[in-house]
Amino acid sequence: MSDIKETKTLKYPYLIKPVEIITFDNGHKLVLAKKESTMINISTWVDTGSINENKDNNGVSHFLEHLMFKGTNTFKAGEFDRTLERKGGIINAATWKDYTFYYVTIPKEHFDIAMKMHSDMMVDPILPKEEIGPEFEIGKEEPKDKRERCVVIEEIRMGEDNSWRKVYNQLNDIMYEKHPYKRNVIGSAKIISSIPQEEIMRYYKSFYTPSNMTTVVVGDFERDYVIKKVQEGFKFKDNSNVDKLTPDDKTPEIRIKNPKIKVDYSDINTGYMMYGFLADSPKNFKETIALDLLTTILGEGKSSRLNTNLIENVKEPYIYEAQCSHYQLKDGDNFLIDINFDAKKKEEVIKDINRELDNLSNITQDELKKAKKFAKINFAQETETVSDIGDMIGQFMIVFKDLSLADKYLEILDEIDREYLYKIVDKYLKKEYASISILMPKGEAE
Amino acid sequence: MKFINSDGINIALRNVEGTPRIALYLYLSSDKEIPSIGAHQLLGNLLLQGTKDKTSEQIATELENLGIEVTIDSRVDFLKVSIVCLNEDLAHALDLVNDFMVNSTFDTFDKEIFKFKGETAALLDSPVRKASDIFYRKLFSEHKYGITNTKILENIENLKKEHITEHYKNLINGCKIVSVAGDIKSESELINMVKSKLDFMKSFGVIMKPVNYMQFKPELFKIAKSDAKQAQIFQGWLTEGINSKDCAALNVLNNILGASGLSSRLFSELRDKKGLAYTVRSTYKVLKDASCFVLYIGTEPSNIKKSLEGFKYEIERIIKEPPNKDEVIGGIENHIGKYKYFYTQTNSQIASNLGWCYITGLDFDYNERLLEDIKKVNQDDIVNVCKKYLLKEPVTVVLAPEEYLKF
Numbered sequence: 001m002s003d004i005k006e007t008k009t010l011k012y013p014y015l016i017k018p019v020e021i022i023t024f025d026n027g028h029k030l031v032l033a034k035k036e037s038t039m040i041n042i043s044t045w046v047d048t049g050s051i052n053e054n055k056d057n058n059g060v061s062h063f064l065e066h067l068m069f070k071g072t073n074t075f076k077a078g079e080f081d082r083t084l085e086r087k088g089g090i091i092n093a094a095t096w097k098d099y100t101f102y103y104v105t106i107p108k109e110h111f112d113i114a115m116k117m118h119s120d121m122m123v124d125p126i127l128p129k130e131e132i133g134p135e136f137e138i139g140k141e142e143p144k145d146k147r148e149r150c151v152v153i154e155e156i157r158m159g160e161d162n163s164w165r166k167v168y169n170q171l172n173d174i175m176y177e178k179h180p181y182k183r184n185v186i187g188s189a190k191i192i193s194s195i196p197q198e199e200i201m202r203y204y205k206s207f208y209t210p211s212n213m214t215t216v217v218v219g220d221f222e223r224d225y226v227i228k229k230v231q232e233g234f235k236f237k238d239n240s241n242v243d244k245l246t247p248d249d250k251t252p253e254i255r256i257k258n259p260k261i262k263v264d265y266s267d268i269n270t271g272y273m274m275y276g277f278l279a280d281s282p283k284n285f286k287e288t289i290a291l292d293l294l295t296t297i298l299g300e301g302k303s304s305r306l307n308t309n310l311i312e313n314v315k316e317p318y319i320y321e322a323q324c325s326h327y328q329l330k331d332g333d334n335f336l337i338d339i340n341f342d343a344k345k346k347e348e349v350i351k352d353i354n355r356e357l358d359n360l361s362n363i364t365q366d367e368l369k370k371a372k373k374f375a376k377i378n379f380a381q382e383t384e385t386v387s388d389i390g391d392m393i394g395q396f397m398i399v400f401k402d403l404s405l406a407d408k409y410l411e412i413l414d415e416i417d418r419e420y421l422y423k424i425v426d427k428y429l430k431k432e433y434a435s436i437s438i439l440m441p442k443g444e445a446e
Numbered sequence: 447m448k449f450i451n452s453d454g455i456n457i458a459l460r461n462v463e464g465t466p467r468i469a470l471y472l473y474l475s476s477d478k479e480i481p482s483i484g485a486h487q488l489l490g491n492l493l494l495q496g497t498k499d500k501t502s503e504q505i506a507t508e509l510e511n512l513g514i515e516v517t518i519d520s521r522v523d524f525l526k527v528s529i530v531c532l533n534e535d536l537a538h539a540l541d542l543v544n545d546f547m548v549n550s551t552f553d554t555f556d557k558e559i560f561k562f563k564g565e566t567a568a569l570l571d572s573p574v575r576k577a578s579d580i581f582y583r584k585l586f587s588e589h590k591y592g593i594t595n596t597k598i599l600e601n602i603e604n605l606k607k608e609h610i611t612e613h614y615k616n617l618i619n620g621c622k623i624v625s626v627a628g629d630i631k632s633e634s635e636l637i638n639m640v641k642s643k644l645d646f647m648k649s650f651g652v653i654m655k656p657v658n659y660m661q662f663k664p665e666l667f668k669i670a671k672s673d674a675k676q677a678q679i680f681q682g683w684l685t686e687g688i689n690s691k692d693c694a695a696l697n698v699l700n701n702i703l704g705a706s707g708l709s710s711r712l713f714s715e716l717r718d719k720k721g722l723a724y725t726v727r728s729t730y731k732v733l734k735d736a737s738c739f740v741l742y743i744g745t746e747p748s749n750i751k752k753s754l755e756g757f758k759y760e761i762e763r764i765i766k767e768p769p770n771k772d773e774v775i776g777g778i779e780n781h782i783g784k785y786k787y788f789y790t791q792t793n794s795q796i797a798s799n800l801g802w803c804y805i806t807g808l809d810f811d812y813n814e815r816l817l818e819d820i821k822k823v824n825q826d827d828i829v830n831v832c833k834k835y836l837l838k839e840p841v842t843v844v845l846a847p848e849e850y851l852k853f
Contacts, residue, residue: 014466036464038786069708078718081708086776088783091707107783133721146721155724157675158744161573267673268571270564302494303506312495312502315557320564340568370511377513377532380466385791 001231002026002210011407012393014383019393021403022227027211030230031393031403033218040111040219041386043103044122045394047214048207050097050185051330052247059152059187060195060203062095066148067200068102069093070131072124077131080117089114090387097181098330099398105387108219112229115217119233122213125204129197138193153189163439164338166264167272171336171437174260175276179253179331206244210236214397218386252331254280255428256435263438270320271343272439275353277335279428282328285405286412289375290424291326291335293416296371297363298356299324299337303370305359306337310352318342319349328399335429343444350436357431363418375413447800447810452637454648456623458800458810461630462793468533468628469793470540472547472647473805475524476620477654480590481609484562484598489610489617490520491558493527497549505546514539522591523734524805525617530794533629540643548646552614555607563602566595573671574744577678577845580669581740585662585682585841591736622649625801627793653807658686659736664839670848677747677846680740681757685730685835687737688806692834694819695827696730696739701777702769702828703760704728704741709776711763712741716756722749734806739835747850754842764832768825777828781820789813 002024009018017034024030049061071077084091089106102122104114133147143150159165169184176182215234217226256278282288299306299322306322321340327333341349382392396403448459480486494516495502509516514531516539527547531539570576579594586592624647630636640647662684686692704712704727716722726743743753769777789795803812844851 016464037791039783039791078709078714082776085706085709085780085783086772088779088781088786090783090787105787107786131718148718148721150721151717151724154676154722154744154746157746158724160675161744163571267671269567270571301506301510303503303510308503308506311561312506316560317557317564320561320568342564366507366511370507370513373511373513377467377515380532384465384467384793 001235002028004227010404012403013379013407013410015389019403020223024210024231026236027209028234028236029214029397030227031214031216031397032221032223032226033216033389033393035218035220035386035389037219037386038107039105039386040108040114040217040221041103041105041390042114042118042215042217043101043390043394044118044213044215045099045101045398046208047099047212047398049095049099050183051180051250052207052245053180053183054248055183057191057195057199057203057245058183059185059191060200061100062186063152063192063195064127064200064204065093065095065100065102066152067127067132068121068125070128070148071126072120073126074120074124075117077128080121084110084114084117087113095185097185099394101394103387103390108221111221115229115233119230122208123234123236127197127201127204132197132200135194135196138189149192152186152192156186156189156192159186163266163268163272166266167274167437167439170262170264170439171274171276171435174262174435174437175256175278175334176253177257178249178251180248180250181329181331202242203245205239205242209239210234214394216390216393216397218389218393250331252281254278254332256433259433259435261436261438263440265440265442265444268439268441271341271346271349271441271444273339273341273346273349274437275337275434276437277428277434279333279335281330281332282400285400285408286416286420287424288328288333289409289412290416290421291333291428292375293368293371294360294421294424294429295324295326295335296374297367298360300374305356309356318345319352328395330399343441346438346440346444354431357429360425360429361422363421365418368418368421372413376410379410448633449810450637453641455641455644456649456804457637457640458623458625458804459630459633459636460627460796460800462627462796463629465629465793466532467530467793468536468626469797470529470536471625471797471801472527472543472622472644473524473625473801474617474620474622475653475805476616477651478616478620481612482605483593483601484605485609485613486522486525487520487598488555488558488562488605489613490518490525491562492552492555492610493518493546493550495554495558496551497545498551499549500545502554505542508542509539512538514542516543522593526798526801528794528798537639537643540639544643544646550614552607552610555610559602559605563599566599569595573674573676573845574678576671577669577680577843580667581680581682581841581843584665584667584843585684585738586736587663588661589659589736591733618646619650621651621653621805622647623801623804625797625804627796627800653805655807656688656734658690660684660686662841664841666842666844668851669843669845670851671845672847674747674845674847676744677750677753677844677850679743679745679750679753679842679844681754681840681842682738682740683835683838683840685737685739687732688734688808692831693732693737694816695823695831696737696835697781697816697820698774698777698823699764699828699831700728700730700739701780702773703764705730706777706780711760712756715760716743716753720752720756722753722756747846750844750846750850751853761832761836765829768829771825774823774825774828778820778823782817785813785817
C-alpha cells in the first residue's frame, strides 16, 4: 500500500468546497471533489494516448483500452461490466491523443464495489489471448474466431462511414509533418488485425505506471474512507524491468510547415471541409484562453460570424453548417473550422472562409464581451454533474498538468482585450497558415 | 415538485438549491391536425428567424450576449422550447423568448425551405441516419410518427407559409405548460414573472390521454449505398407503450437484451463473443401514442446474415433461457441508475421531464410510479412481453453496398 506523499487543496470554479489533490509516494495521484449528488463518479486518467505510439503500433492505446475490460486475475472478462451495470452504473472508457481514461458513474451506495473493480482493472489486466482473438492478415483471411480485434476493426469501419471523421483524419495527416498527432487515434485495421498480445502488454507496462495515473473521485463521500479504498485497490505491480517502448519523436509543431489542400471523394450528397491551424501548448494559458474566445466569436452559436454571415444573412445559403472548435493538446493546440456545404460551391466557400479569417483583425467590444460570457457559462455548465466535473478535472490534470489553472481561467479571461486577440490571430490564424481537408461527392471529381 | 395553475398558465416547479443555472421549458401541443407535412418541423426552425422588430441575427446576439441557451425542438407530439441561463438573467431571457414566440413573422420561409433541403441532404450522407430515417418511416408508415426528414423532403414543395401560420395559431391556442427547475428563491416572484412575461403560455383545452397505436406492416427493405464500409441494420416492432402494464417489463427486457451498456445479451453475444460489431443495441422508444422495440447493429457487410440470425437467436433465447434472478435484478437496477443519471442530475433534465409528463398526458409522478412497477418485474413478465411482441414478423431495414443485399 502506498503512503501519502503530499496533499494540496485548491479552489475550483462553482464548487462550494475546495478540491484536494493527493500524491502517493509511488507518484499515483488522487483528486477528490465534493458535490451533492446521488451518484458518484470514479475515473482514472492515464497520461498516454496515440501521442506515445509509432507507425508500427498506431492504435494500440485504443485497442488496449478495449482490452482492459477483458478481465483480471480476480475478475473474469465481463464481470466488471455485468456487476457494475447491474447496480445502475454507467461505465466506459475513451482514448484520445494525449490520454486514456476509464470511468464509472454509479449510485453512491455502490462506491465500494465500484472502486474495488475499477482499481483492480487498472492495475491487473491480463489481456487474455482468447478475448483478443487470433492475429490475421486483413483482406486476405477471415478469422473464424472473431473477438475484440474484430470489434475494433468494426469501430474503424464505422469511422470510415462518417464524413466528418474522414475529413478530420485527412486534416491531421496534412497538418503535421512528423508528430504522432498526425496519426488517427484508432489506428488502422492492418495493425489491429496483427499486433501481438505481447506488444500490447508491453505498451501497458511502459505507460500505465503509477506516476502516469490520476484517479478522480467526484460526489458526496467521506474523504478518509475514499483514500483508504484507493490505497487498498491501487496495488501497482513492479514493471521496472520491462523493456519499455520509446515513442516517436514528439517535437512540438506549433505552425503548419507546409500548408496543403487535400481533396478526397465519397458516395455522399454534400461537401465537407475542415480548416486546421496549429498553435502553442495550452501551458501558454493566456493564449489558449484567447483561442477559446476566438472560437466563440468566429464559430460557436447562432450569433457567431460564420453562422450569421455565411448562413443566416444569405438569401440562398450554400453553406449548411459552419462552426469552430479548439482542441487543447499537450504538444500544441488545434484550431479547426468545419464547413458542410453545397459541393458545387467549393471555391466560393474557400473564399468566404478566407474573408472571415481576414476580418478577425476587427473584433467589436460586444463580440469580446459575449465570448467571455460564453466561456463563464461553459465553466458553470461543466460543474452540473459529477461526470462533467470528473472529465474537466482529468483534462486539467493531464493536458495542463496544473489543476489550479481551472480557477485562474476566469481571472485571466477578464484580462484579455481585443489587442491581445489580434496578436493571437496574427500569430496563429492567418489564412496562409491553414491546411484544408475536403471531402466531396464522387460526382464532383475533377 | 409543485404544480400551479395561475391565471390559466400551467406551471410545474422544482426547487434545486445552490445551482447557478436555471432551466425553464415551454411545452406546446395541439390536437388539431398539422396543416401540411413538414409544417411542424419548419415552424420550429422559423421561430428564431426574425420578429416584427428584430432579425435572426439580433435575436441570436441578444440571447448569446447573456449566454442564454435557447433550443427549439419540434417533436411530433409537441413543440418544446428550452431556456437555460444564469439565475440572474432569467427575466431578460423571458423577455426575449416572449418576443420571438409572439412576434415571429416567418418572413424567411423561402430561405428556411432552401436550408432544410440542404441540411437534409447532408444528414442523409450518414449511412446510419439514412437507414434510421427510412426504418422509422416504414415502422410508422400509417402514423404521424413516420413523418421523417425524407418524407418531409418529398412533400416540401407543397408546404406554404400559410401552413406555418395556421399551425402556429393551433399551438398557441392549444394546451401548454411551463416547467422550471433551479434555485428558486421566491416562488411567488417566479410565478409573477412567468405570468407577466409569458402571457402567451395560457393553456386552452385538455391534453388527450395517450392511446396505443399498434398497426405496422412487416417488411424487409434494402437500401444500396455503394461505398458503405458497414451495413446498417434496424429491426423493430410496435409495442404497447406509455400507459400499458407491459411498459415496465419491456423496459427491463430492453436492458437485459441490449440497452444496459457493455453487458447486455446482444452486446455480450454479438460483440464480445462473435466480434460482429462495435455498436449493437436494443432500444425501447416510448412516444405518447405508440412505442416501439428496436434492434440495431452496424457490421461489416458480409455479416448481415449472421447478424439477423443473431437477433433472432437472442430473442428466442429470452424464452428458452429466461433471464435468471440476478439478470432480472440487474436489468431493474440498471434502469434505476440510468434514470438517476439521465433524468435527475441537472436542472435541464428535471424541467424537461416535468413538462414532458404533463404534455404527454401523464401524472407528474409517472416516472416514480414506473420505477416502482419496474422493481416488481419478474422472469415471467419478461418472457411474456418477449413472446407477445418480438415473435411477430418485424420491420427490417438494411443498408449496404448492393452486392451484399442479395439475400
